Amino acid sequence: MDHFVVSARKYRPVTFDSVVGQSHITTTLKNAIRTNHLAQAFLFCGPRGVGKTTCARILAKTINCQNLGDDVEACGECESCISFQNNASFNIHELDAASNNSVEDIRNLIDQVRYPPQTGKYKIYIIDEVHMLSPAAFNAFLKTLEEPPAYAIFILATTEKHKILPTILSRCQIFDFNRIQPKDIAYHLADIAKKEGIETEKEALELIGQKADGGLRDALSMFDLNVTFSTDNHLTYAAVLENLHILDYDYYFKITDALTAASVARSLVLFDEILRKGFDGHLFVVGLLEHFRNLLVCKDAATVSLLQVSESAERKYVDQSRNADMSFLLSALSVASQCDVNYKAAKNQRLHVELCLMKLANLPHVLQLNSHAAVDETAKKKVEPQQQSVNNEPKASAYESPASETNGGFATNNAQQIAPVAAKPSKLRSTTQLIPSTPSAQTLPVKEVATLQENKNPEPVPMATLELTLENLQQVWQEFAEHRRKTKDSTTEGIALNRAVDLVDFTIQIALDNDPQMDAIQGMRYDLLGYLKSRFNAPKLDINARVAPHEVQRLPYTPAEKFNYMAEKNPYLLQLKQALGLDVDF
Numbered sequence: 157m158d159h160f161v162v163s164a165r166k167y168r169p170v171t172f173d174s175v176v177g178q179s180h181i182t183t184t185l186k187n188a189i190r191t192n193h194l195a196q197a198f199l200f201c202g203p204r205g206v207g208k209t210t211c212a213r214i215l216a217k218t219i220n221c222q223n224l225g226d227d228v229e230a231c232g233e234c235e236s237c238i239s240f241q242n243n244a245s246f247n248i249h250e251l252d253a254a255s256n257n258s259v260e261d262i263r264n265l266i267d268q269v270r271y272p273p274q275t276g277k278y279k280i281y282i283i284d285e286v287h288m289l290s291p292a293a294f295n296a297f298l299k300t301l302e303e304p305p306a307y308a309i310f311i312l313a314t315t316e317k318h319k320i321l322p323t324i325l326s327r328c329q330i331f332d333f334n335r336i337q338p339k340d341i342a343y344h345l346a347d348i349a350k351k352e353g354i355e356t357e358k359e360a361l362e363l364i365g366q367k368a369d370g371g372l373r374d375a376l377s378m379f380d381l382n383v384t385f386s387t388d389n390h391l392t393y394a395a396v397l398e399n400l401h402i403l404d405y406d407y408y409f410k411i412t413d414a415l416t417a418a419s420v421a422r423s424l425v426l427f428d429e430i431l432r433k434g435f436d437g438h439l440f441v442v443g444l445l446e447h448f449r450n451l452l453v454c455k456d457a458a459t460v461s462l463l464q465v466s467e468s469a470e471r472k473y474v475d476q477s478r479n480a481d482m483s484f485l486l487s488a489l490s491v492a493s494q495c496d497v498n499y500k501a502a503k504n505q506r507l508h509v510e511l512c513l514m515k516l517a518n519l520p521h522v523l524q525l526n527s528h529a530a531v532d533e534t535a536k537k538k539v540e541p542q543q544q545s546v547n548n549e550p551k552a553s554a555y556e557s558p559a560s561e562t563n564g565g566f567a568t569n570n571a572q573q574i575a576p577v578a579a580k581p582s583k584l585r586s587t588t589q590l591i592p593s594t595p596s597a598q599t600l601p602v603k604e605v606a607t608l609q610e611n612k613n614p615e616p617v618p619m620a621t622l623e624l625t626l627e628n629l630q631q632v633w634q635e636f637a638e639h640r641r642k643t644k645d646s647t648t649e650g651i652a653l654n655r656a657v658d659l660v661d662f663t664i665q666i667a668l669d670n671d672p673q674m675d676a677i678q679g680m681r682y683d684l685l686g687y688l689k690s691r692f693n694a695p696k697l698d699i700n701a702r703v704a705p706h707e708v709q710r711l712p713y714t715p716a717e718k719f720n721y722m723a724e725k726n727p728y729l730l731q732l733k734q735a736l737g738l739d740v741d742f
Contacts, residue, residue: 163376167348172214175207176344176372177336184331185215194219195329197301197310199286201317202333205371209284211333212311216248216280219309247273248280254288262293266300269308278309286312287319294321301327335370338362338464344372345379349391354383356391362466363396403435405465408447409472411513415488416480420517424510437509438499445492451477452485483523491515621693626659632691633657636684648676662696664688667704677701716740 169175172182181200188194198215200208221237251265265281273279289297301310301324312328314320342361349356364382368375378400382391385399397404407430414422430440453459454477463470495512502508622628637653640646652673658665668674677684681699689697712721719740723730732738 163348163380164373167351167376169207169210170214170217172211172218175211175214177340178207178211178333181207181211181331181333185211189215189218194309196304196308197328198312199317199320199325199328199330200311200313200333201330202315203335203370204315205368205373205375206333206336207372208313208315208333209282211331212282212284212313213248215311216282216309217245219278219280220245220247220276247276247278248282250282250284252285253283254285257289257293259290259292259296262289262296266296269300269304272305272307278307280309280311282311282313284313285315286324287314287316291321294324298323298327336368336372337370338365338368341365341368341372341375345375348376348379352383354389354391357393359393359466359468360391360396363393363400363402366464367400367402401434403430403440403443405443405447405469408444409476411444412447412451412476412480415513415516416484416520418517418520420514423513423517427509427513431506437505438496441492441496441499441509441512445489445496448485448489448492451480452482452489455482455485481523484519487519487523488516491519622691624659624662624692624694624697628692629659629664629688630657632688636687639687640680640683646676648672649680652676662694662698664697664699666699666701668701669703669705671703674701674703 172186175182198212200212202208217237221234249268251261269279269281304310310328312324317325317330317332339362342358342365345361345364346356346358349361360382361379364375364378367378382396382399383389386392386395396402407426411423411426414426427440431437450463450465450473453462454473460470460474463473465473491512495509499505499508622632633653637650640653641650652668655666655668655673666677668677677699678701685697685699689695712718719729719733723733
């Protein structure tokens, strides 16, 4: 039985051209070797599994190549390259800083640097996970790293660049490795599968690339796992889903169809099916947010390229985005993000997600009602000017009886004079019919009676517009506080509204004691601004609330505070206290 070698080691790149997804790094290194512009220290940083150590080894092998020409990829057969491939090179030293992180280890490394290479031109020292060195070891390494011998080159590799001292960073050429794109990972896996004689589905490899999160080593490990899982050397999409325990994106398409159709029952049944398959509710919510984001991206053809999914999935996203309204997607993202934030704090997490789905299913009805209300409001604004022009037209002469002219314009109780008015089909017909029931109908002119009847049900009079001054603002502010106290008796709101306010241009400045008061102000912000804007007709009015306990004027509470407060107003109290030898009763 042959010894099995994992794909991450078996297919580790040995040339710069075989490195996946880091062309900006490999091109720079090849040009540096070709032009002999090699720095004394390199720092390779980036996430795991993106090729830092691999590029360090390729660089170490290439710069010592004996047959190096214009094409830095040509060699591989000289003594230096062969000894490197057999792990027998005396010029390349690798140090694991995770287990050799003391000053003594660095001192041994410095002692080795003093000896020139036996063969070749350079001695290369690769220090992996260099961020694990202790601060003392870093400081001991500074002098050698800044001024090494001409034959010494240091290649440092790390996944946590922020942990390295700035003095080390300033002495190195820094290369930032990118996360590898899922499409590049899928292409590399397809090439390996072809060499191994494994049949694969394109969607299966793309799914592994997405799950790897930019790390090629993770992708190769998952590839080996799925190949072992399959008995016939055939890698299918369904098998990868089952083996890696990934929630199929088809569920999100079904859930979204149910939500846009306002079907609460279907969405809850699908969520129950997801839970019975062993998936976490929080994972489902995060995936649903990602699904809504992808649909939103597909609304514009210019942003479809931001999707990192397979071609078949991209077509499904584009088709479903046509049926999903923009306002629905934005509102759904807001609701689902709140569910994501509050998920871990919920006692009944399943019910928490189900409530989120119910709200999402009710969104189409809410948006439809809002659209109808907007249409009605627009129609009303169009009708109001026409109605006003009709009301301003002069009254028809049929409403004035002949007797009104002969009797000084006063109506009599003659039924023959009232009848023509009642028979007139107009908007004032109901007003004329109500004239006999009015107490003063027999003594008032017809026009005045009609005006009286119209004023019996007056329209709401708009609130008076005040001049925006600090005095008027404080008065209206207290009116709102009193109204708020009657409708919603909250101690925190009462305390927050009782703070002194200041007016700077169109901004209301208010200093608060603590964060709960800030939350109370933010909670009633829209109601407060709406009330103030209606009284002052100031659309640009805004509130700037801040937590500044030292700025709040506190009322005296303790006996000592009360005495000091009174003594400030009447200094004779302090003299009286000193003369009688009194103390404040605590």
